[in-house]
Amino acid sequence: MGYFRQNIAMDLGSSNVYVAVERKGIAVREPSVVAVREKEGEVVAIGRAAKEMVGKTDSEISTVYPIRNGVISEYTITMNMISYFLDHAIKNPIKRILRPDVIVAIPCEITSVEKRAVERALKEAGAGRIFFVDSPLAAAVGAQLDISAPNGKMVVDIGGGITDIAVISFDGIVASCSVNVGGIAFDEAIKNYFKREYKMVIGDATAEKIKIQNACAYRDIRITPFEVSATDLQSRMPVERQVRPDELIKPLSEAILPILDGIRTVLEKTPPELASDIFERGIVLTGGGALLEGLDVLINKATGINVVIADKAQECVVAGAMKIFRSMTNDRKNEMMSK
Numbered sequence: 639m640g641y642f643r644q645n646i647a648m649d650l651g652s653s654n655v656y657v658a659v660e661r662k663g664i665a666v667r668e669p670s671v672v673a674v675r676e677k678e679g680e681v682v683a684i685g686r687a688a689k690e691m692v693g694k695t696d697s698e699i700s701t702v703y704p705i706r707n708g709v710i711s712e713y714t715i716t717m718n719m720i721s722y723f724l725d726h727a728i729k730n731p732i733k734r735i736l737r738p739d740v741i742v743a744i745p746c747e748i749t750s751v752e753k754r755a756v757e758r759a760l761k762e763a764g765a766g767r768i769f770f771v772d773s774p775l776a777a778a779v780g781a782q783l784d785i786s787a788p789n790g791k792m793v794v795d796i797g798g799g800i801t802d803i804a805v806i807s808f809d810g811i812v813a814s815c816s817v818n819v820g821g822i823a824f825d826e827a828i829k830n831y832f833k834r835e836y837k838m839v840i841g842d843a844t845a846e847k848i849k850i851q852n853a854c855a856y857r858d859i860r861i862t863p864f865e866v867s868a869t870d871l872q873s874r875m876p877v878e879r880q881v882r883p884d885e886l887i888k889p890l891s892e893a894i895l896p897i898l899d900g901i902r903t904v905l906e907k908t909p910p911e912l913a914s915d916i917f918e919r920g921i922v923l924t925g926g927g928a929l930l931e932g933l934d935v936l937i938n939k940a941t942g943i944n945v946v947i948a949d950k951a952q953e954c955v956v957a958g959a960m961k962i963f964r965s966m967t968n969d970r971k972n973e974m975m976s977k
């Protein structure tokens with residue numbers, strides 16, 4: 639039966655879920671959103687279809703991001719979402735019934751209660767054996783870093799809700815910290831700026847679009863003015879306004895400040911020999927939040943260390959988790975299960 643059992647890697651993020659299937663690659667790349675009919679608790683849509691509905695539904699339907707800051711905040715909704723994505727990833731019903739083994743990436747500073755909730759949700763959704771891997775370790779492997787080498791590497795995984803910062807050497811995390819800041823906080827900073835400065839209200843989707851298409855975190859990187867359509871705070875009438883990208887640098891860099899503090903804290907905790915490796919080799923950024931224009935430059939200016947954005951930054955965690963899973967021997971798996 640083991641032969642038919644599928645091996646799965648999962649990255650359950652605050653913004654997106656990624657599922658990779660062994661020998662097939664990434665099978666699911668979907669927003670971690672669920673639309674629910676309030677009264678009955680009935681699930682109306684999951685993933686991309688649910689994200690389309692954010693901010694557009696009537697009062698009967700609400701859209702929920704059931705994972706917040708990298709951990710489960712709505713248990714049943716998360717379980718339904720995982721089950722739905724597993725159905726998508728494993729098309730063969732026999733393989734689905736046989737319960738796939740799953741490796742799941744978790745933030746560095748997750749509590750044992752939060753970890754047990756992930757385990758229970760996966761089990762209830764139809765997973766077999768469950769293995770955990772720290773997100774930054776998986777991110778480093780996905781970014782093609784040689785984690786087993788005895789030199790220091792710093793990975794900063796900037797997601798939607800959480801930033802995991804870690805120094806890795808000899809297959810292990812030497813120093814780390816998690817900061818509850820990511821792309822969602824950048825969206826909030828943009829929304830707040832428009833409200834404060836122009837008395838304009840913009841929705842979550844518009845803020846995210848501005849962040850991706852127009853904003854930047856450092857000067858002179860994006861300069862073309864752009865048009866924003868919004869609602870006037872007082873009159874509630876539609877308004878339009880030309881905005882310069884550099885206006886957003888200050889609010890965005892304020893939102894990024896906790897990440898810079900986190901990097902400094904981790905560097906301070908890093909033994910000097912490994913810290914000098916990082917100064918030589920640079921910092922690797924992964925996660926969707928890392929794609930904010932100019933964020934790499936801002937981190938470079940703030941730390942004096944070279945910064946590189948990993949290839950396919952958003953997929954590094956799931957790709958690395960799968961690579962780690964494939965390299966685990968059966969003895970190692972059994973040893974992990976008995977812990």
Ligand SMILES: Nc1ncnc2c1ncn2[C@@H]1O[C@H](COP(=O)(O)OP(=O)(O)OP(=O)(O)O)[C@@H](O)[C@H]1O
Binds near residue numbers: 649709797850
């Ligand atoms: N090109 C881009 N520029 C700026 N931000 C981007 C870009 N592409 C994606 N993002 C942002 O990346 C974030 C999602 O990244 P990712 O998928 O790594 O998060 P996640 O793993 O779901 O969250 P977490 O790890 O915090 O639980 C979102 O806030 C999204 O707006």
Ligand SMILES: [Mg+2]
Binds near residue numbers: 650798925955
């Ligand atoms: Mg993530």
